Amino acid sequence: MRRAAGGTPGKSRRLPETAAVLEVRRAVRGWLADYAPDAVRGVAVALSGGADSLALTAAAVVEAGQVDALVVDHQLQSGSDKVAAEAAARALALGCRSAHVLPVEVGNAGGLEAAARQARYAALDAARGGLPVLLGHTLDDQAETVLLGLARGSGGRSIQGMAAFAEPWGRPLLGVRRAATRQLCADLGLTPHEDPHNSAPEFTRVRLRNEVLPLLEQVLGGGVAGALARTAAQLRDDGAVLDALADELLRAASAGADTHNDRADSNCPALSIETLATAPAALRRRAIRAWLRAGGAKALTNKHLQAVDELITAWRGQGGVAVGGAVPGSRLVAAREHGRLTLRLRGSR
Known part of the structure; x- marks a missing residue:
């Protein structure tokens, strides 16, 4: 980690009161009030040099005071x-308390986009010093995320989009259009860095941004990005209620299983098949997903969830379902055993 030299850290520049500046500042102020009212130690901002993160940094310095x-x-x-x-250096000129450059090594697991994201978030998490990290995702990014979730077809959770706060990650600009962040930079005389990857057509998100969303706006008469973002927000509200009900179902299913349950093979107890089978399908599948994740299952797909659900609702004597896991040399297997749904490590070395 390298600290930038130059600038006058800690002294924020006065911002002009243009429409774009005020819009971004209001968004950051509202986020701080909702999610970090006692952030006396400040916040960290992930700065790429692009328009979105530059605008976020400029506003955060004014609204939060202490910004790294x-x-x-x-x-x-x-x-x-x-x-x-x-x-x-630009961050220091805007008044940030400190600015740190974090070089990372990007692997190739899951493709370049996924590998870069994994490396980026790991570096930010390691360097944040216990502070929340603000990310410059805008309403346009949210719309793109919802469309990508629709394409995956893996249920309502996949189109809930990004949350305003998922500790430690904060996204104050989810209600701000990308045009506003660019205008703020223009108002401040800042020239954002244009990452060539953001215009490379080999990336799915780039094509969504440059081809699909503009076409949808044209065909449907505008307002598509905002409508997608509102849909995501409504689904997150619905999802919070369903998650709470699914937790209740898991507790009931765990209590309904045999008392000789043990946790030697996973981090979660066995569940009562009868309790799960009589629950509404939407709650049962949500509960199964949470149970599998708690037990260490990784990269769950809709195919995994459907196969485990069929152990409960379409039992034909089929064997267990391998759902992956984090232990090398082993498989994490969900199975039906004597009226219980179990999750065990198989083939561990």
Whole structure:
């Protein structure tokens, strides 16, 4: 981790009261009031040098006071270190308390986008010093996320979009359009860095941004991005209620299983098949998903969930369902055993 030199850290510049500046400042102020009212130690901001994160940083310095900028250098392009250093210096000029450049090594697991994201979030988490990290995701990013979730077809959870706060990650700008962050930068005389990856058509999200969403706006008469974002917010509210009911179902199913349950093979107890089978399908599947995750299942798919659900509702004597796991050399298997749904490690070395 490298700290940027130059600038006058800790002294925020006065911002002009333009429409874009006031909109972004209101969004950050509202987020702080809702999710970090006692953030006396300040916040961290993930700064890429692009318009969204620059606008967020400028507003956060004014609204939060103590801001540490974290600049991730993915080292995927020639000169990325200079881009990162410039972003860090700009953060100090805007009044950040500190600015740190975080070089990362990006692997290739799951594709470039996924690997870069994993490396980025790991670096931010390690460097945040216990502070919440503000991310510059806008309403446009939210709309793109919802569309990607629709394409996966894995249920309501996949189209809930990004939450305003999922500790430690904060997203104050989910109600702000990308045009406003660009206008703020123009109002402040800032020239954002344009990442070539953001215009590379080989990335699905880029094509959604540049081709699909504009076409939808044209065909449907505008307002599509906002409608998608509102849908995500409504589904998150619904999802919170369903999650609470699913937790109740899990407690009842655990209590209804045999008392000789043990947890030697997983982090969760066996569940009563009878209790699960008589529950509404939407709650049962949500409960199964939470139970599998608590037991260590990774990268769950709709196919996994459907197969486990069939152990309860369409029992034909089928064997257990392998759902992955984090222990090398073993499989995590959900199975039906004597009226109970169990989760065990098989083949552990």
